[in-house]
Structure formats: structure tokens, C-alpha cells
Amino acid sequence: MSYRDLRNFTEMLRTLEFPRLVSIDNFRQPNFPLVAEILIWIIRRIDATATIPTDVEDETDRVLFVKAVAQFMATKLHLRLNTKRLYEADGHAVKELIKATSLLYNALKSQNEEAPQGGESGPPVTLSDFNLTSKIGELKVRAGAGVPAFMDEYEKLEAELAKTYETYIEKFRNISYLEQELEQHNRTEQDKLEETEQQLKRMQARLRDEEMRMMRGSDETFGLGGDMDHSDEETDSDADLETEPRGVATYGSMRGGMDSDEGSDLSDSFGDIDDDDDDDDLGGLGDDLDDDQSDLSDDAF
């Protein structure tokens, strides 16, 4: 605690217009509320939007407050304040407070000294890609020229915006129309597919009936035929023994293929449909179907 610190500190507060008069003897005894008031005032002067707890009633609040203040000073002003001393709120705190006030005081002093020189010392460092100053300058020039300059630009931009909006609306309409068309197309496609499937099922059912009938109606012919080509028949019958359920399984697999693998292919080909010509795909589908049928027929015969 020093006379000179107190003298200079109170003087700085006067110059910086701290709203109250601070006596040179105010810090002879700990005076936390005053220290807090001054700190809050300093912070507000540096950053009016800073959020600092202002409640300093009890100890924990005070500790929090001092911490927050020290953090603020460290981050914003690169000032390291001794929190313990600040908390003491006496002459030692003044030593800490004086660090912050002298910053403000010197800033104000140099400001006052520069002011008469007309601020001749311009921005010392200009980053070409950080050309904010010129932009601000431009704005300032425009601001200086008056409102119309801004209005021109504004109107131009507004007209542009209206045009763009129109285009946007048109495109949006088109796209929604096309989407609708597509949807309809897809629906008909689906219907067609379902129809084909029904046909296929029916055909399959018919084929199975015919097969059943053939099997029931000509057992002998089968035996004969078996006898005729034995060696291969054996394997074939063995194969057939297994093939029958296999065959069923094949049906199933075929159906399953239709359902799963082929289905996925279908969906893929549906995707293709979107792009390519419908007829070809349908033909393709027909081809696939034909292939299966041919497979089936191969197996069957």
C-alpha cells in the first residue's frame, strides 16, 4: 500500500470519470464493494457487453467474481491480476486495479495527444486479403456521399432478386410438373409389372397343372423311357429325386429370385427405366423371363 499508488489511482479514476469520487483513504481498510464496483466499471468500459457476475454479497460470490474478472482481464487485455490481492480489497488490490486503470488512462492520454495531430498515424499494418479497412473506407465514402448511393445499389439488387425469384418459380413449377409426370409413369409401370407378374403366376400355375397331369397320366412311359437311358437316368433320377424338391425349391428359388434377387434387379432396372426407354427395359424384363422359362424348360426337358 503506497501513497503514490493511491494518489495516482484516484487521479486516474477522476480522469477516466469514474462516476463517484474515490477518497485517497478509501482503501486503507478492505473495501470489497468499492473494488467490485470499480472492476465492473472497468470491464464495462472495455466491453460493454461482457457478462460478469455482479453479486458480491458472500465469499463464494466474491471468489467467483474475482475469478471472472481475472479471466476477463487475462483474455481481453493480457493482464495478469493477482486474484488473492484483489480479493483482499485493500491497498494491495489498488496495485492490481492500477494495472487496469493505467491501461485505460494511458489509452485515453495517448488518444488526447493524438487528437490534436488529426490522427495522422494511419493503420500501420494492412493485410491485403484482410481488406476491411478499405471496405470500411469505401462504405464511409459512400456514407459521406449520402443515402442515394446505397439506394441505387439496393434497387439494382432488388431487381436482380426479383428476376432470380421469377426464374426460380418457373423452374420450380417445371420440376414439380415433371415430378408429377414421373410419378404417374411410375404408377402405370408398376401396374404393368404387377399385371405381368399375375400373368406369369397364372402361366406357372398352368404349367404346373400340365406337369401334374402329365405325371399322373403316363407313369409307364416314364419307366420305359427310364429303362432306355439307364445310366444317365439313374443319375438323373437320383438327381430327380433330389431335383423334385429341388425343383420345388427351384420354383421357390425362382420365385424367391423374383422376389429378392430379381426384385432388386427389377428395382435397379426400374431405376434404369427412369433414364432409358421403357420399351427396351420391358423387353429386357421379357427376356429375363424368357431366359428363366428357357432354364426351366431346359431343366424340365
Added chain:
Amino acid sequence: MDEENTPVTVAGMQFDELSKIRVLDPEKHEQTEELGEECRTFLEKINSFHTVMGGFVELVDRLAKAVDDEKMKAIGARAAVDSLSKKRQSEEQLLQAMIAEKRAELERLQVEQDSLERVIQDQDQFITTHVMNK
């Protein structure tokens, strides 16, 4: 493929396409060369990175200083702006003080004049009572 069984090969030596004797097999040698080359480039890159970074750091430092200076200026300017109203106020006070001084001066002169007028009155009265009556 014939060299593979030469004594050189047995000793771990090899010949490359240019028939130069090699300790490592050409493939490995090539890889080593490549690695060396890569390392060199890497080093170069690192060096240039360092220079760039140094420049960058310096730039950032300068920028930080500039920002700091500007911040102090801004704080100063803000303080000056804040003080402007107070300055006006104090100027007003000064003028008020001067007015008060002048007013006090006027009052003083008024008092002086009044007293002198009373002296005139007194003297006139003295003349009337003591001189005119005779």
C-alpha cells in the same frame, strides 16, 4: 536369371541392369533411393513449412500487435468518447464557474456603487443641513 546362381549372388551381391555391382537387390535399392528421395522432399517441405510458418507466426504476431494497438486505441477512443460528454460538462462547469465569478464581481461592484452612492447622499445631506440652512 542366370546371375542368380553366380557367386556374387551367393554373397548377397547383385548386378543391376547397368551391370553395376549392388549390395542390395535392385528393387530394394530402388525403394531405398525412393525413400531417400521422399525423405529429402519431406525435409524440404518441412523446411519450407517452417519458413512459411515462421513468416505466418511473425505476421500473426504483427497482426496481434496491430490488433492490440488498435484495441488500445479503440479503448482510448471509447474512453475519449465517454469523456466527451463529461468534457462538455466540465466545459459547461468552467463557463458556469466563470459566470459565477463574473456575477460575484458584478455583485461586488454593485455593492461598491451602492456604498458610494450612499456616501454622496450623506454628503448632500450634510451640505443641506449645515451649509444651506445658513
Added chain:
Amino acid sequence: MKIELKKSGQHNRHKDVAAAVVWTTSGSLVSAGDDHRVLQWNETLDDASELINLKEEWYPTSVAVGPNPKRSQGDVFAIAFDDGKFRLMAQTGRIEKTVEAHTGAITTLRWSADGQSILTAGEDGLMKVWSRAGMLRTVLAQSAQPVYGAAWSPCGSRAIHTAGKHVAVVSLKATAKAETWKAHDGVVLCVDWGAASNLIVSGGEDGRYKVWDAFGRLLYASTPDLYPITSCRWSPTGDAFAVGGYNSVRLCDRAGWSYAVDKPATGSVYEVQWSHDGTRLAGACASGDVLLGQLVMRSVSSPRYVVTQTGPATLIARSIAANTDEELDFREPIVKMVLRFGHLVVTTATQCVVYAEDNWLSPSTIMLKAPAVAVTLGRSHIALADKTDTITVYTYDGKTASTIKPPHAQSDRFSATSIAVADDTVAIIDHRDAKAVRVYDTQSGKEMGKPLVHSVEISTILLDQGGASLDRCLAFVDKNRDLCIVQVRRSQRRAEKIATMVSDAMWHDDHHMLATLQEAKLQLWFYPACAFVDQDMLSFTKQGVVTGGDLGKAPYLTSFSGNTCSVRRADGASMTFSVPPQVAVLQSHTSRNAWEDAIRLCRFIKEDALWACLAVIATKAKELNAAEIAYAAVNAIDKVEFLQLVKSIPTAEGRKAELAVFSGQIEEAATTLLQAGLIYRLVDMYIRLFDWDKALDVAIKHKTHVDTVLASRQRYLEGLGQRESKAKFVQYSQSVEVDWDDIQLKIQQALEAEKQRPGATPYV
């Protein structure tokens, strides 16, 4: 009066706070600041040279200049620091001594006027006195609060210091108790005690400055400023003081009211210091600036002229009646100017220039050996005290009348109120014992008799200007504000207290008339010497002046001449009041012994005060008829009867003695009678005064009228119903026969003998 302030430039000023300024013995300005530099400034304040470079960790707080024991080596600086040490340093920067004086900072350091001691005060609440070599003499005060300001009393026997909201006056004598009073509503930051004015000024955080007399009576309190008052200092001339605050320097009259305020943008003014001649003012500011002000627009006035200082060496004399200006130029800056008795006296560093009011073109010039510190004017003489502790008396045409070198004189304690001069007499308050007044002869410069010693300290002395040399009357006001008058040229100096609560007094420029200010009321005394002749007439011969309103707390008289008397009110307003012209006329009649004219004047004016004046003057002049008429006019029948009795005394000596007894001058009466051999009258006088011992002694010594004394004593005791207690009377009544008839016979014989003396005749 105002100050033309100049600010040091941005380039020269201190880089940090300027904490102190001081004027060196040679008159140059030196400042010390937190930038660890001691700077010496040139006359115009636009250049500074570094006198001393202090160490990095030394922060000066106060600087004082003291005499160097070896005069050739320049000044010694005593620099106080914020670490509690003070150092005695030569101008070269050499450290003579480092003294660990206080814990915490030293706030103030003051050298005593005689250069022998140093006063320090500190944050630790202590005030200490050191020898000029830095040896601790005493710890003067111990306060619970930090002491921010301290000052020596004018005589150096006491010191004042601040303590919180209080100030305290402590004596260097250990036995005396400190006088403490609450001075401000905030912490008191500065205090000063004027050497010439003997007044105290204080300033505090409440933004006020206040003027106190030496006994702590408040004379003036300013309106509060927004900011604390950080410095205050009396001008060495004692007629003004300066006050420093935040962005402010104010010049005030000694009564407290403000002449002018300046608002330099320099932050708080931590110290203000007057140059030795009181014409310039320096300031040390928080901004690091140093201020230098030149005192201008000082003004003095007489009933006919107003003389105003327009520049450092220029005056303008304006005639009030003609409204014409006369410009007066001087070779050097003007230090002092006094206008009174029809003369303007101006001093510069080397000259004293005297103008007669009607002749501005040909002044008489006196070359001075040393700068003048005080100038007092009389009707025909100038008394000029200078730096060499000498008073030289000049006539208005520039001739030296005499040179006086009073013992124990200290040049800085001379002031216009401590010196008085008249045609024949010079009076000076003693500098070692303020209770004593030394009286000198104007022409010879010789001291007349022993110093006049009063019971308490005397603050102001004045000599009347008119009248006879033998009646030369010294009026003085003491520290209790009692006004006494004494006829200094008489062998028996009898001081008569005539008024109390007197704040100021002034004699008339030409006549034996006194004006006093008592409890803010103006009182005129038409013939104060009544006190030596007839005390009863004092109340008849004084008159309160209707001032039409209060004169405030500390008014003072500025002029009393012709038919007017002027008073400067506490708020600075000058008020003029008319003085009845008849008293002056009466006095000029009586001084010419024109008693008939005097009586006619009184009959014409028909005023008791005038009659009373005449009665006393005539009695004093032994003009018994005039006195009788005058006393009759004021219905003082007893006085008339007494005068008739005196008139019947056949011898002039007898009458003289009787009148002397009347005015209380017993010894003078006794001497007169003894010299004339009128023993019976002497014995009778003592008997009437009931001074039995003396009566008996005289009777025994002259071997006559012993029985008269014894008989009178017997009758007296019988009347009181008491028994004789005095051994001498018991002894003589046994040896001497007392016969009343015989006594009566002897008295008749004595009176007859007196009548028969040559030239004896009753008064006509």
C-alpha cells in the same frame, strides 16, 4: 488580480506525474516527477534541463530547498520519497545524506524559514522535525491517520498537520497541548500557514478550501468544487493564496474570496509554489506538466486613482475623476505596489520607484541593495524591509532618513502589518517575541527606550499620522483581538485597551482618528486618545457606522482618509462609508490652538460626539475654559465642577498636576508637584487617592503635614469603623500630636503660601 498561466510543452514535461515544484534561492524553478528526473526550467518555461537523475526506484513526493552551509555551492535539495526516505542532495546530484524518516511514503517536507530545521510528515501518521543535517530532533505528532500536509508556523515554534478530516497545531515545546479541530467534511489533503498573513489555509477531498486564523477560527469556507483540493499555498506577501485542484488553479484574496480561476487540462495540481517575491506561481500536475503563472491585474486604489498592473512591468494609473490613463513602464518585473498618502510606491528586484499622485512623469528612484520584502507607508516616509533583515526609511523624494537593523529580524516575517511608520516614529513587532514592539526614531534610526511588552502576542501594529510628536499613538491588535493604544514617545508608556473583538484597525491618513472593525461592524473613534485623558468620554467619541448589511466574517480596512473610510468585505466587495467631516475640521482647529473656532464649530454642528472630542482635546491642552464649555454641552456636570476647581488653583503646576491626576497619570502629577515644591498638594493628592503610605512617606521625607496625614487616616478609619493596621501609622500616631484645628491652620498657610508664589494666579 489574476494569474496568467503557462503550461510546459508536451516535449519537456515529466514523462509521468510531476509531484513537486520548488523555487531555488536564485529564483529558478525546479520540478521533480515520477519519471525520476529533477528538472530545472527556464524563465519562459519552454525549456528544461535535467538537474538530477534519480534512481529508477525512487519516486519523489516533495522537494524543499535549504541553504547550503557553504554558500558558494548553491542550494541543498531535500527530496522526500515514496519509500519513506528523504535525501539531502547538492545541485550536482551528489547525495549528502539519506535519512530513513517514515514507514510508508513521506507526503510533505518543509524547510523551516530560518533554514535550521526540516519538517516531514508521512503516511504513517507521524510528523517529525530534523536538523538541517538530517538528525532527528523530535517526533512532533502521532496520528492514527496518514498525514498528507504539514506546515511550519510563521515563527517556527509550532507546526500544523492534517489528520483525516482534522488539522492539528502542535508546539515544538513538549509541554504545550496540540490544538485539533475538524476542518473539512472529507480527508484534508493540504494545509499552509502564511508567514506574512499568519493565517492558515486548508483544502480537502470535500472540494472546499478554508481560511483559518492562527487559533483555528474559521474565517472563510469556499463553495465546494467537484473535485478534491490537492494543494494550497500562501503568497509570501500575505495578501493572497493559491489553491490547486483537479484541472484547476485558483487565486484567492487573503479573505478567501476568489480573484480568478484557471482551468488547465493537467489533471490534479499536486503542488503550488510562489516565487520568493510573490509575483509568480508554479504548479506540479498529475499529467506531468509544470505550470508557471505570472501575477497580473493587481490593483491598488486611493480616493483619486486606481493603479492596475497590466503586464509584468507595466502599470496603468487611472484618474477616477478625469477618467484618464497614465501608463507607467518599469525596467524589471514589478514586485510590490502600494498607493497611499498621495504616493505610489513600486518595487522591483533592484529598485524602488516613488510617484506623487499628481506627477506621474518624474518619479524618484531608489536603488535597492536587496529585494524588498515589505513596504509600509507613513504620511511622509516609506519603511522598506529587505532580504538583509534591514528596514530602511526613505522620504517620498527618495532620500534615506535612517536605517534600522532590528535584533532577531528574519526578512520573511516582515509584513505591512508588522511594521508601522510615522513622521517621527517607526515601530516593529519583534521577531523573536511577538509580544514585544520595538520603537525607533524615524530620523535617527535609534531605538527609543526598551521594547514595549504586551501580555500576549501582537498581530498588527499601526501608528497615527497626525498630531504632535509627543502624542504619537501606537495602536495594536493582539492575538485575543483586543485593541490597545499607547503613546509610544512618552517616558511612561501606558497601554490602554479600548476595544475587543477587533479584526482590523486603521488610523486616519491625517488626523488622530481610528477606524476599527469589530464583529463585522465598522466603528469610528473620533479621538481615541480620550483613553489617556478622560476614559468616560471614549464612548461619547466613538460612532458605529451604519454599514447596511453584514460585512461578513473577515473584513478588512483598505483606506481611511478625507471624509471616507473603505472596507473590503469578506466576499471581496469594497464598501465606502462617509466619515463626518466635522471631526477633522475640529482637530485642525485645535491643532492650531484656535479654540474659539473649535467652540463655534461645535455650537454649529450641535453634536455630543464633537463636544466630547473638544472637551478631551481642550482638557489635554489645559484649555480649561474651552473644556468647561464642552463638558457642559455634554452634561458632564461633575467634570465642569472639577474644572472650576482646577481653575481656582493659583499655580500652573498645581493645575497641571490636578489634570494629570484626572487622566490617571499619578506619577506625572507627583513629579510636577515635587519639582514645584508644592508638598502640601502632593500629600493632599495622595490622601485623596487613599495612598496612605505614599502620603506619609512624602510628609515624613519633607518633615511637614505628617499630622495631616495621620488625622486624615484616623478619620478615614473611623468612617469605616476599622482599627489602624499599618505599623508605620501606629508608630507615628504615638509620637505625633494630632490637633485638627492646628492642621486646618497649617493647610490654610500652605494654600496662602502657594497663592503668594511669584506668578501665581487662578486660571482665566
